[in-house]
Amino acid sequence: xxxxxxxxxxxxxxxxxxxxxxxxxxxxxxxxxxxxxxxxxxxxxxxxxxxxxxxxxxxxxxxxxxxxxxxxxxxxxxxxxxxxxxxxxxxxxxxxxxxxxxxxxxxxxxxxxxxxxxxxxxxxxxxxxxxxxxxxxxxxxxxxxxxxxxxxxxxxxxxxxxxxxxxxxxxxxxxxxxxxxxxxxxxxxx
DNA sequence: ATACCGATTGCCT
DNA sequence: GGCAATCGGTATA
Numbered sequence: 120x121x122x123x124x125x126x127x128x129x130x131x132x133x134x135x136x137x138x139x140x141x142x143x144x145x146x147x148x149x150x151x152x153x154x155x156x157x158x159x160x161x162x163x164x165x166x167x168x169x170x171x172x173x174x175x176x177x178x179x180x181x182x183x184x185x186x187x188x189x190x191x192x193x194x195x196x197x198x199x200x201x202x203x204x205x206x207x208x209x210x211x212x213x214x215x216x217x218x219x220x221x222x223x224x225x226x227x228x229x230x231x232x233x234x235x236x237x238x239x240x241x242x243x244x245x246x247x248x249x250x251x252x253x254x255x256x257x258x259x260x261x262x263x264x265x266x267x268x269x270x271x272x273x274x275x276x277x278x279x280x281x282x283x284x285x286x287x288x289x290x291x292x293x294x295x296x297x298x299x300x301x302x303x304x305x306x307x308x309x
Numbered sequence: 310a311t312a313c314c315g316a317t318t319g320c321c322t
Numbered sequence: 323g324g325c326a327a328t329c330g331g332t333a334t335a
Contacts, residue, residue, distance in 0.1 A: 163316065172316075174331095182330060200328030202317055219316055247317050287316055 125273045126265050129190035134164040134209045134216040137190075138298050141207060141218055143274030145226070148253035150268050155228035155253050157243055158274065159220060163285045164296040165206070167215035171290040175215030185261035187215050193269055195250070195260040202247030205255045207264065207271065221246050221286070221297070 125144065129137060141162050148155045165173040174183040174196065186194045186208060194206040194217045206217035223243045225232045232242045232252040243249040250256070255269060264271040282295035 165316075174316075177332080180331070196316085197329070199315065199317055200330080204316065206316090221316085245317070285316070289315090 125271065126191040129207065129209050129264075130211065131190070132209060133214075134166060134218050135296060137209045138162050138164040138218050138296070139277050139280060141220075142280055142298060142300050143276065143278045145272040145274060146205075146220065146223065146253065147270045147272060148228075148255065148268065149270075150254040153228060153231040153254075155232050156226045157223040157249070157253060158226050159223045160278075160300040161220075161222035162298050163219040163221055164298075165217050165219060165285075167210070170294075172285060172288045172294075173215065173217075175217075179215075183215075186217050187213050188261060190216075191264055191271075193255075193259055193262050193264055195255055195257055197257065198247065203250040203256050204246040205250045205253070205259075205269075219246055220249055222299075223249055225252060 141159050144159050146157045146159060167173060167175050170176060175186045179187050182196055185192060188208050189212040190209040192208040194208050195203055198204050205220045208217045210216040222245060225242045233239050235254060236242055236252055241248060243252045259269050262269060279301045280298045281301055283297045283299065284292050284295060285297045
């Protein structure tokens, strides 16, 4: 049978099993006639009604409705009334799962990212900064990642990573659902 | 209706 | 290390 595309996979699995799949993938932003490419290096999985730390835990609201779309859509929300945070929705429609994009490395269009961020370092470190570098805002909430200004492309392969508790979360702290790509080059047995 | 808090960040002391 | 910016959601009256 045919292999599933990345976006098809996003609609089939849950956020925790798809989180490592996103590591190494590329998020492409074509906003305001500028292109910025980002390799994803840090993500956090959020579940649905079973995850007390998730925005979707208590059901749909005007803010989180796009989180209930089928996997492969973008969920963008405003945090602290100031910053935007971008998530990749996963799972079947109505399940309310998503993966927060916390950090990445800009691989193309760095000049644009630098201009948007107003600095040359930490271009896309932290969810708010990542969204700013790619000019992702509420206007992109609910868009499909297969076409349009914001798109998701497969990576070469899943990089090495470590799992830790989610940042800034006070509930379900026993779940190691934050995945951080580890720097390659350190040789390890196995 | 009002009060408090959050999947954050950058600037202050 | 501490704190403000700023707003939707949830809790409390």
